[in-house]
Amino acid sequence: MKAQSDVALLIPGIFDRGHSMLLMQQALKDAGFSAHYIHLRYNSGWHGMEHLSLQLKHQVDALVAKHETCAIVGFSMGGIVARHYLQVLGGIERVHKFISISSPHFGSLWAGFLPYKGGRQLRIGSDFLNALNSDVQCLSCTAPVSIWTRYDITIVPHTSSRLPIGEYYEFPVKLHRWMPFDREVIAAVTGELVRARN
Template identity: 40%
Template structure:
């Protein structure tokens, strides 16, 4: 019995370790920016970062200041822009991936700070595009901006045409207990993709999500939206 269990666990580990192998193609951009969520520092992107770098994509996962949203999401977006420009210059095309709060910070960067001009594709993962009830549990300005009906989210909705023709994907899980309701991650401007991942933070570590992202960025730009 122990041997069978060991073999099963080994098989599961191997499948996870090799998820995405066999995916090939030329990346739509050779630079990627991974933007973390609230109370995080980017370390949860380790698996995704490794997979993207295996395809020759240089990645950065800037540590947002302040990670709890004090100062507001617009403040975080301004610092994100500085980090991107410092790492990749002001013109290099980027793949932009934002998790949870990071997706909303990234939207402000794209729509209000001119980032859309250099973005090859934009991916959000479990981001509260229409707000989340969980934001009522914390008083920071950034949390207030992520509450449903906030002026900040209304302005993003009003100016989303500034995204132009950027291919956009929004990943979500219907079992999300941080994005409440979970449907708040559904964004009409994006191609919406749902995976049954049980825990919010696991979305950026899920081999299914990572493999789907690989599939989308390793093909010609014009084919990234269906």
Template identity: 65%
Template sequence: MKSRIAILIPGIFDRGRSMQRMQGALERSGFVARTIRLQTNSGWYGMEPMAAQLRDLVEEVTREDESCALVGFSMGGIVARYYLQRLGGAEKVHKFIALSSPHFGSLWAHLLPYKGGRQLRIGSEFLSSLNRDAAVLEGAAPVSIWTPYDATIVPRTSSRLPIGNTYQVPVSLHRWVPQNPKVIDIVRTELAGALEDPDGR
């Protein structure tokens, strides 16, 4: 059964401030929005321990027969993908939305000399592996939202998932993407539409 629970996953070094405006908008629209405060959110130990934290929160806030939605910003979208594709999360999630996430890596990740940085680099085996079996995401009706002005995800087109619906929204700065009114409206509409889909769980 689809719940109205939406878990928001912030990006690198972010404890959730970037998602506050979206969380408030979703709650006013009748969703139960939760922002996860990831530990080791620098990515120092890689995406895996953060994805495990996400798995634990999903199990905590949903009943056994319920699914929820995930909205991941930047690195948070990759954390969500690892949970969905490697930790069985696809069975618990009916909607996945990625906001400016480096699905095919970013040049800036080469400046991060630790595990998470290596995972988020262009051509990394970590991302290549996720993209080879991106079809696992199909049950979560994936959506990616990206801006052509992104100077953090380079190349900018890396923010487009290989499957699902894609929206291009002209947001001036990467960090403003989850706060942009148009982006928030798309997220709200996509989450509401997923609840109405008769073919979903």
């Protein structure tokens, strides 16, 4: 069995260069974690989730010792990138805790307006998401947590942000993009990672 490291990787959402994760990164550092924002290119999703999750794999291999595991926190599309890494690229062996924040696990209506591969993959009922969700139980070893808000008008329907397994938190955050900035969301993520460490 691999040892748990204090490495926490933060994966931002679509078109996001990481500013949304800075407060969370600092909070995790204050709690004693080695928190890293993972900038994926090109995070429009133009080349698809596979292109991004392979980059995530390279980052995990570079930042986490081979005999250790890490925690992954994915915001919005970042949570789907993380799931592909976990479920398809063998990341399940390298990660002991997975948290998604407002990720479209079952797709979003708005993804239909993105006329490229990543957009097609994030649409409701896409073959890509159906394949991940058919094997969702494999995530149970990461003690998954999904965090969502019923006021989300980016992830439509908003219940798409809830994984069918693991724990979930709902917070009354008014906008999708505010989720990773929200103090309660940050506290919930920090608390989950601290408990996973103990």
